[in-house]
Amino acid sequence: MANTNKSVLIKIKRQNTPTSKSYWEEFELAYHPGMNVISSLMEIAANPVTREGKATSPITYDSNCLEEVCGSCAMLINGRARMACSALIDNLEQPIKLEPFAKFPVVRDLATDRSVIFENLKAVKAWVPIDGTYDLGPGPRMTAEEQEQAYPISRCISCCCCMEACPQFNEDTGFVGAATIAQVRLFNTHPTGKSLQRERLAALMGDGGIQECGYAQNCVEVCPKDIPLTRAISEVGGEVMKQAIGDLFRR
Amino acid sequence: MAAPKIIVVGGGLAGLSAVIKIAEMGGSVDLFSIVPVKRSHSVCAQGGINAAKNLKGEGDSTWQHFDDTVYGGDFLANQPPVKDMCEAAPGIIDLLDRMGVPFNRTPEGLLDFRRFGGTLYNRTAFAGATTGQQLLYALDEQVRRYESEGKVKKYEHWEFLSAVLDGNRVCRGICAMDLRSMEVRTFPADAIIIATGGNGAIFGKSTNSVVCTGSAQSALYQQGCYYANGEFIQVHPTCIPGEDKLRLMSESARGEGGRVWVPKTPGDKREPKAIPEKDRWYFLEEWYPKYGNLVPRDVATRAIFKVVFEHKLGIDGKPMVYLDLTHIDRKILDRKLEGILEIYEKFVGDDPRDTPMKIFPGMHYTMGGLWVDFKQATNIPGIYAAGECEYQYHGANRLGANSLVSCVYGGGVAGPNAVKYARGLQALSDGNGVFEAEKKKQEESNSLLMNNEGTENPFKLWRELGELMTKDCTVIRYNKNLQQTDARLVEMLERFRKVNLSDRTQWANTSVVFTRQVYNMLQLSRVIAQGARMRDESRGAHYKPDFPDRDDKNFLKTTKASFAPDADGPKFEFEPVDTSLIPPRARKYDAAK
Numbered sequence: 001m002a003n004t005n006k007s008v009l010i011k012i013k014r015q016n017t018p019t020s021k022s023y024w025e026e027f028e029l030a031y032h033p034g035m036n037v038i039s040s041l042m043e044i045a046a047n048p049v050t051r052e053g054k055a056t057s058p059i060t061y062d063s064n065c066l067e068e069v070c071g072s073c074a075m076l077i078n079g080r081a082r083m084a085c086s087a088l089i090d091n092l093e094q095p096i097k098l099e100p101f102a103k104f105p106v107v108r109d110l111a112t113d114r115s116v117i118f119e120n121l122k123a124v125k126a127w128v129p130i131d132g133t134y135d136l137g138p139g140p141r142m143t144a145e146e147q148e149q150a151y152p153i154s155r156c157i158s159c160c161c162c163m164e165a166c167p168q169f170n171e172d173t174g175f176v177g178a179a180t181i182a183q184v185r186l187f188n189t190h191p192t193g194k195s196l197q198r199e200r201l202a203a204l205m206g207d208g209g210i211q212e213c214g215y216a217q218n219c220v221e222v223c224p225k226d227i228p229l230t231r232a233i234s235e236v237g238g239e240v241m242k243q244a245i246g247d248l249f250r251r
Numbered sequence: 252m253a254a255p256k257i258i259v260v261g262g263g264l265a266g267l268s269a270v271i272k273i274a275e276m277g278g279s280v281d282l283f284s285i286v287p288v289k290r291s292h293s294v295c296a297q298g299g300i301n302a303a304k305n306l307k308g309e310g311d312s313t314w315q316h317f318d319d320t321v322y323g324g325d326f327l328a329n330q331p332p333v334k335d336m337c338e339a340a341p342g343i344i345d346l347l348d349r350m351g352v353p354f355n356r357t358p359e360g361l362l363d364f365r366r367f368g369g370t371l372y373n374r375t376a377f378a379g380a381t382t383g384q385q386l387l388y389a390l391d392e393q394v395r396r397y398e399s400e401g402k403v404k405k406y407e408h409w410e411f412l413s414a415v416l417d418g419n420r421v422c423r424g425i426c427a428m429d430l431r432s433m434e435v436r437t438f439p440a441d442a443i444i445i446a447t448g449g450n451g452a453i454f455g456k457s458t459n460s461v462v463c464t465g466s467a468q469s470a471l472y473q474q475g476c477y478y479a480n481g482e483f484i485q486v487h488p489t490c491i492p493g494e495d496k497l498r499l500m501s502e503s504a505r506g507e508g509g510r511v512w513v514p515k516t517p518g519d520k521r522e523p524k525a526i527p528e529k530d531r532w533y534f535l536e537e538w539y540p541k542y543g544n545l546v547p548r549d550v551a552t553r554a555i556f557k558v559v560f561e562h563k564l565g566i567d568g569k570p571m572v573y574l575d576l577t578h579i580d581r582k583i584l585d586r587k588l589e590g591i592l593e594i595y596e597k598f599v600g601d602d603p604r605d606t607p608m609k610i611f612p613g614m615h616y617t618m619g620g621l622w623v624d625f626k627q628a629t630n631i632p633g634i635y636a637a638g639e640c641e642y643q644y645h646g647a648n649r650l651g652a653n654s655l656v657s658c659v660y661g662g663g664v665a666g667p668n669a670v671k672y673a674r675g676l677q678a679l680s681d682g683n684g685v686f687e688a689e690k691k692k693q694e695e696s697n698s699l700l701m702n703n704e705g706t707e708n709p710f711k712l713w714r715e716l717g718e719l720m721t722k723d724c725t726v727i728r729y730n731k732n733l734q735q736t737d738a739r740l741v742e743m744l745e746r747f748r749k750v751n752l753s754d755r756t757q758w759a760n761t762s763v764v765f766t767r768q769v770y771n772m773l774q775l776s777r778v779i780a781q782g783a784r785m786r787d788e789s790r791g792a793h794y795k796p797d798f799p800d801r802d803d804k805n806f807l808k809t810t811k812a813s814f815a816p817d818a819d820g821p822k823f824e825f826e827p828v829d830t831s832l833i834p835p836r837a838r839k840y841d842a843a844k
Contacts, residue, residue, distance in 0.1 A: 017758050032494070036598075039494035045762075046710040048753045050439055055756035060761050062286075064460045066496045068593055069384055070290040085495070086597045107431060108759035115407075122399050127291055127392035128351040133663070139348030141360040148586070151353040154388065155590070158289055185815065190351050251532070 002244045006031055009095040010040055012059055014109045022106075026051040026095070037077060037084035037098065038066055041110075061110040065145070066226055071157030074164070075100060075110045081161040081165060081222045084110075101164045114160045120180040121158075128193040140191035153186040155225045162219035162229060174208030178219035181210055182232040188239070201236070201243045210237050254279045255673035257426055257666075260411045260467060262288025264383070264655060265638025266446030267390035267607040268662025269669070274397040281438060282394070282724040283406045283427055285462045289391045292448050292460035293658065296383025297591050298367060298503030299375035300347075300655040302340035306361055311372040313337045318833060318844075320653060323547050324618075324646020325791035325801060325838050327480065327809070329829040332625050332823050343659050344376050350389040353378050355587065359629040365506045365587070367549040370693055371843065375652040380501055380590035386655055405661060410764055412469045412783035414443065414474055414634060415689045423679055424687045428697075431759050435694050435758045437686040441673030442633045444665045445471065446658075449617035449639040453772045453779070454725065455717015457481040457614035458490055459497040468621055468640050469771035472778065476629045478812045478821075479642040481775070482782035485649055485792050486725050487573050488551035490613035491599060497613030498598055500574060501591045504608075505544040507583070509576045511555070512607075513564045523573055523607045534558050539840050546840045549648045549792040552612040556726055559611075566609060575607035614725060616654065618645045618792065619782075622811055627665035633676070635669045637661035642809075647791025700766050705749030709766040712743060712750070716772060717844030724779055728795050731785040741779050744819075744839045747773060778812040778821045786810065803835055 009030045028051045029035075029043050046056035063073040066085040073084040076099040078092060089096070104112040118205040156179055161176035184200045187193035193227045204210040210233065220227045255278045262284035270280050284291065295835050305311040317337040321330055348354060348362065354376050355363040364373040378385035397403045406649045415424040415437055424439040447467040451459025472478040472668035489504065489511075490497040505511070512531045521524060535554055536543045546554070559565040566572065576584060576592075581604050585593060586827055595730045596602045621636040628635050637658070644657040681686075685691055719739055723732040747770055754762040789795050808825040815822045 016756065024500060034494045035494075036493075036495060036775065042495055042710070055753065057756070058762055060759050062291050064286050064462055066461065067295060067498050068597065069294045069381060069590075070286070070292075070460065072286060072290050076417075088598070108559065111759065115287070118289070118395070121392075122395055125396075125399075127396045128349070128389075129396070130346075130349050130393070133275060135342045135345065135348055136349065138345045138362075139351075142356055143360050144356040144358060147353050147356045150386075153467050154353050154378075154385060155381060157294075157384075158287075187351070192349065193351055202252075 004028070008035065008040060008089055011095050011097050013099040013108070014059070015100070015106050016108060018105055018107060024134050025056060031089070035089040037087040037089070037096070038063055038073060040089065041084070050066065059110060060108040069157060071159035074114070074159040076102065076159055076164075079118060081164040083159060086224065101160065103164050103169060104160065116158055117158045117177070117179060119165070120176050124180055124184050124200045125196050126180070126187055126188065128190055129196060130192070142191070150186060150189065153182050153227055156182060156227055157225060161222045161224060165218040165222040167216050167218065168212045168214045173212045175205065175212040176208055178212070178229040178233060181236050182188040182227055182229055185232040185236050198243065201240050204236065204240050205244060210240050213237070254283070255441045255670050256439070257669050258283065258438060258443040259446060260425065260443065261291070261446035261448060261638070261640070263291035263293040263446060263448055263638060264387055264390060264658035265662040266444070267387070267394050268659045269446060269453070269637055269666035270394050270403055271390065271397070272663050272666030273670055275404040276667060276670050281406060281440065282403055283409045283411055283425070285408070285410050285430065287407045288394070288405065289388065291387060292463055293387040293426055294384040295379045295458065295460060295499065296386070297499060297501035298506065299377035299382045299652045300344065300368045300386065301367065301374050301650070301652040302344040302376060302656065303337065303374055304341050304344060304362065304364065304376070306364060307373045309372050310639055311374055313340065315372060316340065316374060319370045320644070320650055321646065322835050322838055323650040326646065326647050326807065326830060326835040327483070327790060327828060328644060328646035330832040331829060332772065334832060336644055336657060337565045339660050340656050347389055347659070350393060352385045353391045353699055355379065365503060366545060367506050368545045368551070369650040370504050371542070375503070375506065377503065377587070380588045383655060386659070393826060403649060411447065411470070412693045412767070413470050413689060414631070415476065415685055416631065417679055417685050420475065420631060422631055423685060427692050428693070428764070430764060433757050433763070434761060435697065437690050439619055441676050442635060442669040445636040445640055445641045446638045446670055447619060447664060450772070450775060451614055453716065453754070453776055454484070454614040455714060456495075456497050457492070458487060458497050464768040464772055465617070465775050466768040466771040468757070469775035470784045471621060471629070471634065471682070471692060472812070473774060473814045474631070475814065476631055476634065476663045478619065478775070478778050479622035480619035480782070480810050481778040481812060482786055482810060483618035483647050483792050484614060484725060484779065485548055485616035485618060486552045486553055486596065486612045487548055487615035488612045489610040490615070492611055492613070493598060498594055499615065500595065500608060500610050501714070501828045502548070504574060504576060504588060504591060507587055508579050509544065509574050511544055511551070511572055511574055513558055513566065513572050515564070517563050518568050520567070523575070524577065532564065541843050542840045547648055547650060548615070549794070550840055552726055553794060561836055571609040571611050573607040574610045576603055577605060577607060612726065614721065616649055618642065618647065618649055626668040627661060628668065628672070633672065634783060635665040637665040647793060694765070697763060700750065700752060700763055701755050703750055703752070703808065705751040707746050707750045708749050709752070709762065709769050712746065713769050713772070716743060716769070716776065720776055720779070724783055726794065728783050728793065729797065730784055730795070733780050737777055737784065740780060742791060744773050781821055781823070782812060803837070807835065
């Protein structure tokens with residue numbers, strides 16, 4: 001439904017530094033069609049005045065492509081983990097509440113430190129171990145069907161929405177999260193990538209590994225790219241189990 | 252001897268490609284990026300990457316690719332490096348394939364190829380409609396592997412401010428700022444590679460990402476690097492107008508059979524699907540029967556402008572035309588174009604499988620950039636450049652799906668050449684003074700901005716700049732307007748002195764960073780406007796109604812701008828173009844070449 005209000009009301013949870021206390025500010029913007037959360041934050045930057053008329057500073061937030069493909073602008077919008085660029089004002093209930101992710105360290109305002117995802121990708125060796133970049137001819141032949149299996153997982157933008165929404169992703173469990181597990185599925189099924197299969201599965205064993213998953217299924221629910229995360233988790237879970245049992249007997 | 256230390260600035264395709272080559276050669280790399288490299292603008296490339304693999308039995312060849320590229324670029328590119336790139340392209344596709352890029356496949360399991368603009372061959376390999384994302388991820392993964400082996404150190408959330416030059420004007424490193432702590436620091440290196448992308452932000456709204464401001468290129472131009480062919484800006488014919496940006500609707504939509512049309516009657520109120528064939532005008536197909544909807548981007552953009560502004564046939568009287576995919580099987584659309592259809596659905600709310608899309612041209616690509624030689628070296632020793640931030644491969648107009656190949660290739664040339672240069676470099680004799688001096692200089696400009704008591708809001712100044720540049724420096728150019736534009740830019744630079752930051756804190760202060768970028772954008776805008784003013788001809792993306800023809804006698808030349816500190820503006824010289832391989836001929840797309 002198109003919103004016919006003449007103004008847009010936005011409440012933003014702000015925080016000046018990683019250790020300082022958070023506070024809320026309210027903004028009222030003139031409505032125009034096609035607005036999204038990012039264009040609203042841009043307007044606040046051009047005119048940083050709160051609803052009460054108090055001069056303030058522009059909001060700090062992560063953003064880059066604004067096409068939901070770079071994974072930068074993830075935040076909580078009306079309580080839901082999602083990308084700000086694709087959050088159209090017309091589709092949001094007002095007042096619109098913007099908060100930083102709650103499970104990642106706040107840098108400032110809506111910007112959070114999500115570098116843990118890249119560390120996780122390192123830990124599971126999420127790459128194809130090629131010999132070198134010199135000309136070694138074409139890659140392995142692959143059926144269209146195999147490509148169609150791999151491609152959706154390869155579209156993961158590392159936004160961390162699945163981790164934010166997961167009840168098991170917290171300091172107590174140290175859970176690696178759905179996105180990383182899906183990447184293990186991706187590389188373990190690649191003809192060359194699977195040479196590191198054992199190491200990847202081993203990295204998912206033990207504390208913080210795949211066993212922490214409680215199958216709440218929040219991850220698939222919030223994933224902006226509709227990645228079949230739960231399917232990947234159950235497939236990788238099976239492989240981890242098989243390898244763990246195998247290791248037991250090999251000891 | 253210690254391993255050469257190379258700094259790469261920018262973690263898109265070109266930067267990462269350079270990093271991999273350097274690490275493979277045993278060099279050590281510091282990689283700087285404003286955003287985590289996996290979030291670089293390369294992810295936005297959609298349609299594909301060109302390489303004449305000739306897997307469709309069409310008799311394609313790397314020479315054909317070379318000829319299409321030079322012809323598409325209206326003969327402004329120096330030809331030898333373009334030829335080398337086209338010859339390397341099939342090997343680049345193989346490499347990416349080996350790295351695990353999920354390219355679409357044929358039933359036999361081979362790479363599939365589709366058609367793109369400016370060619371009659373199926374030459375474009377693709378991974379759905381998010382090819383740039385998939386390519387960037389493949390390189391990102393290889394760099395992460397090197398990072399875990401200790402060969403690469405990443406500095407993410409850092410902004411390049413300037414190069415550190417010694418007394419002989421040889422580059423010795425960079426000065427950069429931590430975007431969180433706001434700390435300004437210098438980093439020594441034997442050579443640096445700039446791979447900082449295009450300058451879309453100069454035009455306000457464009458298809459570019461937020462970080463594509465051209466700020467690094469401008470800073471280097473102000474430090475003495477030549478900036479070449481700045482006036483060549485590509486406007487992509489099919490974008491989705493938006494409040495915050497113009498979202499690209501890939502050329503692959505037309506490559507897969509998409510058709511551009513408008514209702515024949517002005518102000519036709521019917522829903523597009525209710526308009527019968529006889530009442531539709533497929534103007535590209537009519538005007539360009541051989542290439543049809545796949546004419547190069549500059550040609551398609553001008554055609555849309557003509558239909559909308561001269562024939563007054565924009566949809567509902569507005570500046571928009573239809574891009575229609577509804578006649579194509581849904582399954583094929585999902586398999587080959589899903590990524591871009593999803594963008595339209597999410598951001599507009601209509602399903603392009605059912606309803607023709609409404610599109611309009613928007614600023615998309617920077618053909619010009621830092622001047623480099625065939626080794627990707629700028630005129631300052633020790634500074635290399637690769638990717639969209641340099642000018643080398645696309646002449647006056649880039650062909651679709653050539654950008655990804657030029658990034659991977661250019662980075663692959665820059666990396667090894669920087670290492671070779673570094674191995675022969677004499678150590679810096681006069682100590683660390685130059686580092687301290689550069690750091691101090693940059694800290695001073697930060698504190699000047701922070702403490703300035705003015706009235707100008709930098710974000711508003713930027714919006715004004717974008718509107719000005721889009722109006723007078725994109726599709727249609729008139730000398731009078733260009734002259735006025737430059738005068739306005741001078742006035743805005745003056746107003747910049749009165750800039751006032753609403754945020755003066757010392758932690759993750761985005762205002763101070765953005766304000767620095769605005770200054771650099773203003774300086775670079777003058778290069779674009781004046782370059783356009785001087786080129787009295789029409790060539791590729793540069794079109795002047797008062798000079799409608801290409802003029803090889805006077806303008807088959809590279810425009811080279813250099814910064815004159817005394818005048819606080821650009822001065823220009825012109826360099827002949829190397830056309831040693833393909834003699835220039837008239838460029839027209841209404842018939843086969």
